[in-house]
Amino acid sequence: MKMIDLPDFHTHTPGKSLGILNLGIPESPSTGIYSMGLHPWYLNGNWEKALEILTKKLEDPRIVAVGECGFDGIRGPGLAIQKAAFEAQAALAKSLGLPIILHCVKGLHLLQEFLKKHSQPIIWHGFNLHPDAGKSLLGQPVYFSFGKHILVAGTQAQAWLKICPLDKVFFETDDSGLPIETIYRQASLILGLPIERLREVALGNWNRISSRKIHG
Numbered sequence: 001m002k003m004i005d006l007p008d009f010h011t012h013t014p015g016k017s018l019g020i021l022n023l024g025i026p027e028s029p030s031t032g033i034y035s036m037g038l039h040p041w042y043l044n045g046n047w048e049k050a051l052e053i054l055t056k057k058l059e060d061p062r063i064v065a066v067g068e069c070g071f072d073g074i075r076g077p078g079l080a081i082q083k084a085a086f087e088a089q090a091a092l093a094k095s096l097g098l099p100i101i102l103h104c105v106k107g108l109h110l111l112q113e114f115l116k117k118h119s120q121p122i123i124w125h126g127f128n129l130h131p132d133a134g135k136s137l138l139g140q141p142v143y144f145s146f147g148k149h150i151l152v153a154g155t156q157a158q159a160w161l162k163i164c165p166l167d168k169v170f171f172e173t174d175d176s177g178l179p180i181e182t183i184y185r186q187a188s189l190i191l192g193l194p195i196e197r198l199r200e201v202a203l204g205n206w207n208r209i210s211s212r213k214i215h216g
């Protein structure tokens, strides 16, 4: 029996049939689907030039999300630049009806500040904060993408997945190099739901929030 294709909503590993491969601005899509954005680590004084390039590249319908972009309180330039670059990318994503793939390290307060003024789909990738942080975002169009952290017993990601509403979940491999099947299998054990159902749920979530649909 052939394995079903499982969607991987954020990956740095090329060649996956249903994977959203994350690309940087200088890269160009070949085949498949992509996300593209200005990662907070690499922002500098030229970010507005990079934003122009991003704006052009996003005309390609194979780029289905804007990101990774977001906030990093440990690495990258000052928060003024990070906030300006995030707001500009969020406006771009909104104009195209695309979700944002969020990188957020020590930046929950900045996301909350943003959400006071804006409402649009944001997928927090690699979420591994306390479930209270997850709960604090439930009234917002914020989604949670679960990856390698759910493989480890006792992590906050595991605790949050257990109680996170299903209409908020995605799954990813990020830069782990793991097969996406490993993540779905573990989520299936944690939630007591078949992998096929999780696949359907995650694809349904995507197609509800993005103008660029994924057909699984």
Ligand SMILES: [Zn+2]
Binding pocket: 010, 011, 012, 022, 068, 174, 175
């Ligand atoms: Zn990543």
